[in-house]
Amino acid sequence: MLTFTPGPTEVPLRVLGAMLREPQNPDLDESFAEFYEGLCEKLRRIMRTRGDIIVHSGEAIMGLEAAVLSLVEPGEKVLTMTSGVYGDGFIDFVKAYGGVPVEVRVDYDDVVSPEEVDRALGREGDIRVATLVHCETPSGTLNPLREIGKVCRENDVVLVVDAVSSVGGVPVEVDGWGVDVCIVGSQKCLSAPPGLGIMSISKRAWEKIEERRGNGFYLNLLTWRDWWFEKGVFPYTHSVSLLYALDEACSMLLEEGLENVFRRHRLVAKAAREWVKAMGLKLFPRKEEYCSDTVTAVEAPKGLNEEELRRRLKEKYGVMIAGSWGKLAGRVFRLGHMGYNAQPGKLLQVLLALSLCLLDMEFPSKTWEAMSAAEDVLYRSE
């Protein structure tokens, strides 16, 4: 089975093999702390930051909740930019912790406008925290983070970004673009197994966190401040095996070189999109320039049951792709070409399987034209 879903992705054997290492005791073995520091340094290089890094034992969504819990005062207004399922999720977190979401909202097939963000911040005047999802995985879109970061920095707003499906696949400059809290998952573009959440925290974010003094232990970033950053001790027994895997995944990425990694993602994503168009299918994002290079969301054509498509694809062709979530469920199917999945060979296998499967289902497939379009991008460009 080829797992071509937008996270978890397939995991390289080299990364899985790293978990064969006999686990160190992370609480007592000083050499483990050194190893962990080395991992954080690799993550800094990938995320392009000199800020503090926290890798927590738990899935990436924990990072979103931890950021809101740690930053947002009850009754405090928070600018929640939303263009999809996870942007809406941030709103739920803000409400859960007593914050007051001020929404900048666009349709799920659209991206957030930096001008609109600037206007909203100007209009409100007293907003200090904003949330954004960089790649809205369920929609296949990529928000203009660089421009939004600039606006937030100009307005002196602490910017929290869910970059779970973008860091390691497309350029993200945490410090350069003014991202104060950047949240990443192990199982997306880094192609390590799921179970670790990564966060970068800027000085500005720490100041707000210390002012807020949020409640609780496990999700509270102050816990990390008091334990790891002050005393060099983890707040709990860390997930050593997963950290070995993540470290290996980061090494592979840095060995390949970030620019090469991004080029690979660009190429594979463009090939996927050219195939979609040549097949007579429709990309879900309303403009192609909104598409993320890490995931391609395709509108399920009228009359075609996308769940049935995915079932057949899996059973007959051994390829697993994804549907979508929330109000996009049943309307969109998605190809996850991020991280270790962003490889021409894998993409071609998936596209051919999809072409044949659509033919089986009597969709008027233009298999030859579509496969040629993809091949042209992969082997006859750049």
Place this chain on the structure above:
Amino acid sequence: MLTFTPGPTEVPLRVLGAMLREPQNPDLDESFAEFYEGLCEKLRRIMRTRGDIIVHSGEAIMGLEAAVLSLVEPGEKVLTMTSGVYGDGFIDFVKAYGGVPVEVRVDYDDVVSPEEVDRALGREGDIRVATLVHCETPSGTLNPLREIGKVCRENDVVLVVDAVSSVGGVPVEVDGWGVDVCIVGSQKCLSAPPGLGIMSISKRAWEKIEERRGNGFYLNLLTWRDWWFEKGVFPYTHSVSLLYALDEACSMLLEEGLENVFRRHRLVAKAAREWVKAMGLKLFPRKEEYCSDTVTAVEAPKGLNEEELRRRLKEKYGVMIAGSWGKLAGRVFRLGHMGYNAQPGKLLQVLLALSLCLLDMEFPSKTWEAMSAAEDVLYRSE
């Protein structure tokens, strides 16, 4: 290096090897849900319960916080039984979530008295939730869970038990003893890698949880109720690789047979204690019958720097043992003979290394007598 610490323990290669399996997509692959159900069934057999099982992505301490967050109403009195560092930790959690701890407290070298618990519950009259740590790992003690469970059941109190360092090493009967929420970690007696917390939840506990309607997402047990138990969908992308490892660890334990596993722990623990006494050292628990069969806590003799002892033991003899935490730090060193560590060969290596190391440090070691005492237990009894 032999890691002889009370969790994380050494992990069998068979368990590490299970993580070489290419991760399934836990959100989309139906066969993963089946696998997970199978794992939960194994955990039910180990924990001796027919209640619901949650395995969450995060360390075991998350389970303690999740239980308090999900069960305790602000302003509600909670009976917090404490005989050590983690019992005290429960008090902090209760306070953090607005509960009012009613303490039944004994010294760290003592165990909680069921009669005292009964009196406290009778005196207060309106307590509905109680917390207990079964094995206080930092003290090396085991609280009388069966008797305390009976008292709580008679008083209709929801009993939350940290059994992190006991389940899988000593008998725990979750249903039979009236434990409503039982919290276990992957890295203790189960000897899987750290990163997963396990909880069993009784019907009675669910009723209180639903009445409470706690806040938040990741730690809130209602999230699991709404997603996994209602819809069969995980609330987040689960830690597939660690779950493969935990499943293998549970299989190994069940193949050996719980009774055999407990006998192995009893034997190794008794050998460790006989060695301690024959060496002229002192067990930390005030009575030997209070000692847990999963960890042995030894008082650092006057004039001997236990940190120095552990450093030498590690550097010269390649054996890592543990100190202790909180107010026991520097006063106690500990041997973690739980799970995969509870093996005669490993224990003998550790005890011999300790004997020689104590000699190096001019402690009047009775190496021959002490090693003989341990060997007698291991090979000449039962």
